Every structure is written in structure tokens, then in C-alpha cells.
Amino acid sequence: MPELAEVEFFRKQWTPGAGQKILRVALHGTKRLFRGTDADLISARLAGAKFLAAEARGKQLLFRFSPHAWLGIHLGMSGRLSAEPADFVPGKHDHLVLVQKRRTLVFHDPRMFGRVQFQLSRTAPKWWTEIPPAITSPEFTKAWMADFLARHPKLALKAALLLQSGFAGVGNWMADEILWQARLDPRHPAGKLTAAEITTLYRVARKVCKVALATIGVDWSDPPKSWLIHVRWKASGCCPRDHLPLKTATIGGRTTRWCPRCQK
DNA sequence: CGAGATGTTCGGCT
DNA sequence: AAGCCGAACATCTC
Numbered sequence A: 001m002p003e004l005a006e007v008e009f010f011r012k013q014w015t016p017g018a019g020q021k022i023l024r025v026a027l028h029g030t031k032r033l034f035r036g037t038d039a040d041l042i043s044a045r046l047a048g049a050k051f052l053a054a055e056a057r058g059k060q061l062l063f064r065f066s067p068h069a070w071l072g073i074h075l076g077m078s079g080r081l082s083a084e085p086a087d088f089v090p091g092k093h094d095h096l097v098l099v100q101k102r103r104t105l106v107f108h109d110p111r112m113f114g115r116v117q118f119q120l121s122r123t124a125p126k127w128w129t130e131i132p133p134a135i136t137s138p139e140f141t142k143a144w145m146a147d148f149l150a151r152h153p154k155l156a157l158k159a160a161l162l163l164q165s166g167f168a169g170v171g172n173w174m175a176d177e178i179l180w181q182a183r184l185d186p187r188h189p190a191g192k193l194t195a196a197e198i199t200t201l202y203r204v205a206r207k208v209c210k211v212a213l214a215t216i217g218v219d220w221s222d223p224p225k226s227w228l229i230h231v232r233w234k235a236s237g238c239c240p241r242d243h244l245p246l247k248t249a250t251i252g253g254r255t256t257r258w259c260p261r262c263q264k
Numbered sequence B: 001c002g003a004g005a006t007g008t009t010c011g012g013c014t
Numbered sequence C: 001a002a003g004c005c006g007a008a009c010a011t012c013t014c
Helices: A004-017 A039-046 A142-150 A157-161 A172-181 A195-219
Strands: A024-027 A050-057 A060-066 A069-074 A080-084 A094-099 A104-108 A115-120 A247-251 A254-258
Touching: A004 A050, A004 A060, A004 A080, A004 A195, A024 A039, A039 A069, A039 A115, A142 A195, A157 A172, A172 A195, A172 A254
Parallel strands: none
Antiparallel strands: A024 A094, A050 A060, A060 A069, A069 A115, A080 A104, A094 A104, A247 A254
């Protein structure tokens, strides 16, 4: 489920617990979600620790605890975070549960494609600091984006937009949305864009991220009615601009939908 | 009931 | 030999 804006929405679900202690931890530590992580250490160190802050970069979430503990959560395909009442009883898919005095913070993930990471250190974990600049940040310049595309010249644009090393937080629906708004064919090679197309792609990518964060990311409200997202999963979906039936194909390993007329 | 899903990773192929 | 592609991961829903 979660891309950039959804991840931001879920981050906010845990922020009411910031500044307060974790009383107890419950987790399914043997599950795939905890691969490469010492799950017992999470229980031992977070019980009694103070939850300091929640941050998101791209699709990655980081929760900081005192003293010097960092909890990473990736929501995968079906993960979500919620704040439940203090007497919440965890279900089968509630893999990480942090009990506080006034609420319970829950990481729920049926498909278990998500991931939990944990590190004790003064400085932030490498997997966090290595995430590239946010698309909405000043560091994400047109030149930086153009350079990234130039390093993957033969890759289809759709596949390039899905690379988290370049477009942090963009997932399947956002990639289709950006390409549709930029009027670019998802099969177009990333290295064969004109200067004008690069400018358009850059502006549209920033706008789609910004608007998605301001709507979905705030309260899960709908992005503008004019967007492709409202029709892209309907089998009979038509282009909102010229009402032609959308084409469907697998590009970059994912179902891709686009307008055969206005996307070149 | 079978197919596919808002994601990542790994192994194999070019 | 870097880069690309398909498969696998586990469960639920349409």
C-alpha cells in the first residue's frame, strides 16, 4: 500500500506517542519482518525507553528512542501504523506493538513484505543517512535528476522512477501519475529525453509529491479529481484528459497504465 | 478458485 | 561486468 504520502500519513499516526515512555513491547520476533535484526534486543532496549521522534524519508520510517536507539520500519506492500487504546489486544498481523500509558503503537502487516530494523548508536544508522534527497527538497535539483536518468540510459522511464536511489518514495501509482501528468510514455528510455522533457518531468515529479503529501499525507484525503489515480486501477479506466481507454502492460516489473494518445 | 497487488531482494542472464 | 529482468517472498481480496 504505502508510497511517499501514505508513509508520511502513517508516520503521523505514531507521533502522539512522542515524548512519552514505552512501558512494554510485544513482537513476533521470529517472523520474516525481523530478518537481519536482533528482535530480542528490541524488546529489551525499548521497554522503559522514551520515544523521542518519528521521521520519514521516502518509504523508510525512523523512530528515535533514548538513549541512542534507532528503530527503522519499512511498510512493504501491506504495512500500516496506528495508535490504538492502551488496552489494545494485538492480533495475528500486529508484529510490533509498543505499549504506552495512554495508547498502544501498532505496526500491522499481513503480507510481511515490510521490515523492522534496530540499532544502538550515537549517530543515525547508515540505511537511514544513505537515502537520497527528498524529491520536494532543494537538494533534489533538475541537474541531479537529469544526472540520475543519464546513469540509467536504457531503462524505461517507468522503471527509472521506481528506483529508490533516485526517486525516494515513488511507487507504482505515483510513477504512473507523474508520467501521465508529464505526458511521457512509460516505455521511453530514461536516457533519451529532450531538455524540455526533463524540465517537465522534474516539475511534475515535484508537484505530484507535494500535492500527495498535502492531501493523502495529511489526512488521507483525495488528491485532485483531475488526477489519473482515480481511474488507474479500473479495468475500463479512460484517460481523464482525452477519454481514450488506458493501455495496460508490465513495465519495470509492475502493472503500468498510460494513455496511448497523450503520452509520448 | 485463481490472479494480482501502492515493494524489495536475489539470482541469473546479457 | 554493470545493468536489467523475472521470480520469490506471504497473505488477502476481488
